[in-house]
Amino acid sequence: MKTILATLTLVFAFVWNASANDPAYESAMKKQLQAMKSIQSADESQAVTNGFLRIAEVKNTEWLPLYYAAYLQTIAAFRFEVNKDQYFDQAMELAKKAEKIAPNHSEITALQGFILMGKLSVDPMTRGQELSGQAMQLFGKAIALDKENPRAVTLMAQMEQGMAQFFGQGPEKACGMARMGLTLFAKEESKVTENYLMPTWGKREAEQVASACK
Amino acid sequence: MKAIFSFLILFVLIQGLGVSQTVLSGKVLDEKNQPLPGVNVFLKGTFDGASTDQTGAFQFETTESGTQILVFSMMGFKSQEVTVELAAKTQEIPTLTLKEEFNDLNTVTISAGAMEASDEKKSVILRPLDIVTTPSAVGDIVGAFQTLPGTSTIGNDGRLFVRGGDASEVGIFIDGMRVGNAYGTTAGNVPTRTRFNPNLFKGTFFSTGGYSAEFGQALSSALALNTKDLAKRNQGDLSIMSVGGGYSHTLANDKRSLTVSGNLFDLNPYQNIIKQDFDWERAPYGIDLELAAQQKTSKGGLWKVLARTETGGMQLWQPQPGRDGRGILVDLTNKYAYAQTNWRRAYENGWSLFGGFSSSHNKDFYILDGLNLERKTNLSHGKFTATYDFSERVSAKNGLEYFRNTYSETLIESAISRDFEDHQSYIFSEWDWYLSRKLVLRSGLRAGFSSLANEKWLDPRVSLAYKISNNETVSLAGGRFHQLPEERFRVLAQGLKNTESEHLILNYLYQKDGKTFRAEAFHKSYDELIRFEGILQNPKHIRNEGEGFARGFDVFFRDRESLKNTDYWITYSFVDSKRSYFQYVGLVQPDFAPKHNLSIVVKHFVAGLKSQLGMSWSFNDGLTYTDPNEPGEMNSKTGSFQNLSLSWSYLPRPNLIIHGAITNVTAHQNIFGYQFAQVPNEQGRFESIPLSQGAPRFLFLGIFLTLSKDKNANNLNNL
Numbered sequence: 001m002k003t004i005l006a007t008l009t010l011v012f013a014f015v016w017n018a019s020a021n022d023p024a025y026e027s028a029m030k031k032q033l034q035a036m037k038s039i040q041s042a043d044e045s046q047a048v049t050n051g052f053l054r055i056a057e058v059k060n061t062e063w064l065p066l067y068y069a070a071y072l073q074t075i076a077a078f079r080f081e082v083n084k085d086q087y088f089d090q091a092m093e094l095a096k097k098a099e100k101i102a103p104n105h106s107e108i109t110a111l112q113g114f115i116l117m118g119k120l121s122v123d124p125m126t127r128g129q130e131l132s133g134q135a136m137q138l139f140g141k142a143i144a145l146d147k148e149n150p151r152a153v154t155l156m157a158q159m160e161q162g163m164a165q166f167f168g169q170g171p172e173k174a175c176g177m178a179r180m181g182l183t184l185f186a187k188e189e190s191k192v193t194e195n196y197l198m199p200t201w202g203k204r205e206a207e208q209v210a211s212a213c214k
Numbered sequence: 215m216k217a218i219f220s221f222l223i224l225f226v227l228i229q230g231l232g233v234s235q236t237v238l239s240g241k242v243l244d245e246k247n248q249p250l251p252g253v254n255v256f257l258k259g260t261f262d263g264a265s266t267d268q269t270g271a272f273q274f275e276t277t278e279s280g281t282q283i284l285v286f287s288m289m290g291f292k293s294q295e296v297t298v299e300l301a302a303k304t305q306e307i308p309t310l311t312l313k314e315e316f317n318d319l320n321t322v323t324i325s326a327g328a329m330e331a332s333d334e335k336k337s338v339i340l341r342p343l344d345i346v347t348t349p350s351a352v353g354d355i356v357g358a359f360q361t362l363p364g365t366s367t368i369g370n371d372g373r374l375f376v377r378g379g380d381a382s383e384v385g386i387f388i389d390g391m392r393v394g395n396a397y398g399t400t401a402g403n404v405p406t407r408t409r410f411n412p413n414l415f416k417g418t419f420f421s422t423g424g425y426s427a428e429f430g431q432a433l434s435s436a437l438a439l440n441t442k443d444l445a446k447r448n449q450g451d452l453s454i455m456s457v458g459g460g461y462s463h464t465l466a467n468d469k470r471s472l473t474v475s476g477n478l479f480d481l482n483p484y485q486n487i488i489k490q491d492f493d494w495e496r497a498p499y500g501i502d503l504e505l506a507a508q509q510k511t512s513k514g515g516l517w518k519v520l521a522r523t524e525t526g527g528m529q530l531w532q533p534q535p536g537r538d539g540r541g542i543l544v545d546l547t548n549k550y551a552y553a554q555t556n557w558r559r560a561y562e563n564g565w566s567l568f569g570g571f572s573s574s575h576n577k578d579f580y581i582l583d584g585l586n587l588e589r590k591t592n593l594s595h596g597k598f599t600a601t602y603d604f605s606e607r608v609s610a611k612n613g614l615e616y617f618r619n620t621y622s623e624t625l626i627e628s629a630i631s632r633d634f635e636d637h638q639s640y641i642f643s644e645w646d647w648y649l650s651r652k653l654v655l656r657s658g659l660r661a662g663f664s665s666l667a668n669e670k671w672l673d674p675r676v677s678l679a680y681k682i683s684n685n686e687t688v689s690l691a692g693g694r695f696h697q698l699p700e701e702r703f704r705v706l707a708q709g710l711k712n713t714e715s716e717h718l719i720l721n722y723l724y725q726k727d728g729k730t731f732r733a734e735a736f737h738k739s740y741d742e743l744i745r746f747e748g749i750l751q752n753p754k755h756i757r758n759e760g761e762g763f764a765r766g767f768d769v770f771f772r773d774r775e776s777l778k779n780t781d782y783w784i785t786y787s788f789v790d791s792k793r794s795y796f797q798y799v800g801l802v803q804p805d806f807a808p809k810h811n812l813s814i815v816v817k818h819f820v821a822g823l824k825s826q827l828g829m830s831w832s833f834n835d836g837l838t839y840t841d842p843n844e845p846g847e848m849n850s851k852t853g854s855f856q857n858l859s860l861s862w863s864y865l866p867r868p869n870l871i872i873h874g875a876i877t878n879v880t881a882h883q884n885i886f887g888y889q890f891a892q893v894p895n896e897q898g899r900f901e902s903i904p905l906s907q908g909a910p911r912f913l914f915l916g917i918f919l920t921l922s923k924d925k926n927a928n929n930l931n932n933l
Contacts, residue, residue: 021255024261025261028261046252046265047252047264049265050252050253050264051254051265053254053287054256054263057256057259073305086319090289123774125774127670128904129343166824167824167865167866169867
């Protein structure tokens, strides 16, 4: 009887899954999200990016696969020896595509700011002036769109920290924002389930900013 | 129980039966037959796929069957689709080659003659920020360009002189629209500046020859300034300077933005503190009002308006050779207005349209030794262009232009007046042919007509560029250029025809990791130049009879990489130029074309001081002049010109900049020529007065404060 029940549950689970919105989409996303965690090289990153892009091809009304593809390109540019400008430009192109599907989305807006931070880091002396303002503005917009977006708040904290260091000002503002970011991350973590596909990255960055505060 | 069991078996069977797996594998190469890693290979409409590895190979399993489309895609490459019939357990796909798309990074750009300042493009020589941070420029756009190859610094003039050409041979455009009287009116020997503030522009395109058929009425050079797009935020910018002050306010939202600014300058307080060598009756002063507006139109177009009005003047005693006393009083008042509007839009179907209209009005009022003279210039310009991309290999830009130019000079007391009115029409067409990603040919034709000159003309232009490697390009450019003579001559001799020049330019450009090396050789011939009898102040028998040439080379090296926090560039330009022009009968080296020109600019950022320190040094080997006490024309040369300038920009807070600059730190005695008496003295000699600088040095101090909700905004661009 016990086995029967187990099989029944199994069958039921299968049937339920099949009738859910799109299990294939979800499982494909989960597979790539899992693979994302173990990226060690630019090639591996490209493989996962491609995975997300394949999903984006089929599910062309979903912004998330494009978002992750853009995010991975950005992270790859920061982490690996690649043509950084090209990677950031491609990331921006993907983020813009995601924005077309989901206009005025806090996560996409924050990611665009993050990409600009990357562009800035390639040549801070000449790009700093123009891009820091633009990035700050995007983070501001992302926060306005969703006050509970921990990534928007954290990225803003990072920028504030950089500015404060540059101008020799106190870290209070950056610290306050980082702490706020950490609170929001804790809140977000409580929502995360096995089927959670939304972005969750950024806690480490918030901790980094916060670690500089006493 | 049994039923459930058999149901389960059935279920598993059905699931299992449907699944016949196929393993797809293959290889992808690039155009050089090298393995291409990172290509996304997948079955269209499914999640099944894989990426190619370092050997260009891919392999993946699929449960799909039947006829499927296999897609090969990678950013920057043209996607390809292959139809596959999925039947066997393993299926080997024939090796495939992906072709790279044309883009800024991998496609050749024409670099002959051209120097771009932009944050967006790759082939830039100068960044917009450089314009405001070059010490010798003291915030003047043209001052920054004087540190670039192909230019000469004529310290008592201030305008842009390119490759043996005089200042009038440089055409200045804002958003493609011609600007009349782009420089402030000034008295002789007092250097002028560009009227327009560098913070209006997001980028510039400066060409020292061989430029596009889009630009006409410029014998030597085109300077195209492109205004900023939508402003990002609401802000106020306040400036307090040793020479005046101003305030600018910007209102912006997602759709439109508006900036209104007003500035006041007066050198009087400064000249009261710092002793001047010139004999000023009234120091230069001015007031200006400027408006810039941008609006996104509903379907992705952008509409811009720029308007500026200003008034200013000066009074100066100019000593006369062979005469005692203060000399002649030059009293100058200037009124200027410029307005333009333009609209541009790119359509998805490959068309880009542009339309614009501009109008410049300049009025100078002189009192020269008691004689009242008024001079008025109006220039209106209408332009429409349509660009069509036939493919990524072929594009064409076609345009129509119309100009109306009026000019008048009036002697007020005697009510004697003379004027002219000219209507010009132009049509141009320019085609870009990418024969490959490495080789591009640009061919253009410009046809013009002037009603006053009653002349039609045709200017063919052509350039060719070849990308030798990822970092190197060679370009060749040539063409014919026409320009109507200066207004002061046309008003006297209305039948004057176009002056002409022909350019031939060979350029080599190397760019890698923040290093740029550029070398260019050129030959330019002049024909139909203006000649006359008598002197410039009273020319007789004006005609198109002069000719000449300019040839030489220039080299430019910029390095933003090797030294930490340091950016520097070195420019050397050699110009061998001779022409018969004005009153000169034979071929002479003009007095605005020094042979050797050198400039060095260094900027160093000191994080500890929150400061950027700047240094610039300009040198040329002196200007020619005619000494009437010696036989011949242009028989003498002044000593060398040298100017060492330093600047310090200090950013104590994100929204506050304190900027100081000193030009000619060493107080080098620069002489730009000599003014000789019209008649010899009792000893039979023509007495002379050197044309020197207004003061050994110029000091500038400014405080720039940005008021915005965004605390990090600053107005570095306003320096």
